[in-house]
Amino acid sequence: MNSEWIYIGLFLVIGIIVPVVPLVFARLVAPRKPNPIKQSTYECGIETVGDSWVQFKAQYYVFALVFLVFDVEAVFLFPWALSLKQLPLFVVLEGILFIAILISGLIYAWRKGMMEWI
């Protein structure tokens, strides 16, 4: 059990080192002659106007909120799905009741117009 997670930990370390190696190598061999024009923001090819870090559409935030609700509730479904074979039918139906509450939440958000891209 523990050795599995040691393996994953080592894998994470090497998985980060492997992409870094070509970047370091590129830094050694690639030319580096920066000048202000070259380093200016490319964007779409013409000169940029104003600051880039501006206010963004609030709709993204709304979808993130709906996502959060579903993501947290989906985590509770994994233990239920994993032990489904041992559970009596009554507990399975209780799990389905939980999914029904999830669906009613989705319908509520839908009716409130949170799913519309305004």
Add this chain to the structure above:
Amino acid sequence: MAFLNDPINFIAGWVHGLLTGWGLADSLATIIIYLIGITVLIVFAMVLDVMLVWVERKVVARFQDRLGPNRIGPFGLIQPFADIIKMVIKEDITPAGADRIVYNIAPVLAASSVIILWAILPLASSIYGVDLNVGLLYIVAAGSLGTLAIIMAGWSSNNKYALLGAFRMVANMISYEIPMIIILLVPTILADTMSIKGITQAQSGIWFAILSPLAFIIFLISAIAELGRSPFDLNEAESEIVSGFNVEYSGMKFGWFYAGELLHAFTFGGFIAVLFFGGYGGFFGLEKIGFFSWLNNPFIQAVVFIAKAMFGYWVIMWIKYSMPRIRIDHMLAFNWKFLTPLALVVLVNTAILSKVLSNLPVWGYTLGMFFSNIVIGFITIGILRAYGRKQRKVEDSLTPQVAQN
């Protein structure tokens, strides 16, 4: 013969014996073996990644009625290596005003989030990194790291288009993660385990794509969205926001985004094979017959797995190069109003039927599962058709008024 039947454990046992023979502690020897195994696995993934560049370019050329790379080496096979040399010797430009630390971490994270998926990908019954008992959750967790890499790249570039692309991509990825997580519960229920290897072994009799074809289709769609490939490539919509989140990147940093995307697509092809097509096995019980026992050989299994994963990757490419890009409001509506409810219905159906049909023989269980999915599919198509008819009527009633104005 022992090497042919179980190559990894044979080599690992030999190296372990060698290291402990030198007087190393047992745990230290194990860690060194782990490090060697991980390095070999990642190098294999990277070599495969390089070849995927060639595969992708060749396949897109065929879809678009071109020849593709054919100058450097036989069939253009050396082309990806030339691409890598070009990327490494290109000047690396950091745009003025970029958040340097985040800007440099993002491409590394984009590549690592894909590479770490290989830790749990079973190439054969004895060739795999590790068999986690929470393997499915590991896939989802690694996918979230990819989302983080994209928002970091878009935010730190000091570029409005990159930021816009990153926002779209994150909205896309977190939305489609919901049907993906819900649909990952279906193989969990069917196999009664969350370990990737356990799911593969549970399919030695019958593929989950046959038990639950709808789950496979939903997983395919949400996997394509998770990859950010066409028709969900809003993050790099060339015609609107130039190239999206990676527009300011150059040289090898851009290369990692590109290579990461290709390897991600192949890895998801592999996960489609593992979750729904039996992975390295899935010969419908054929391997238990004496004559076909050679199918249990790890090398044969690895070839079968790579072939299945390549097929999944090819389907993803096929969709990518055949479909136009969809609008962001359509994309989110498609997910929240169609895919998520459908995924929940498929989950409830699977949960109830796996309980009700568990006493039936295998063929009754299989037919019940399959036809319940077909029925749900037809009802879904019926509802969509009725909705489409209603929408068309509304549009028809509006058209004359527009003409009068």
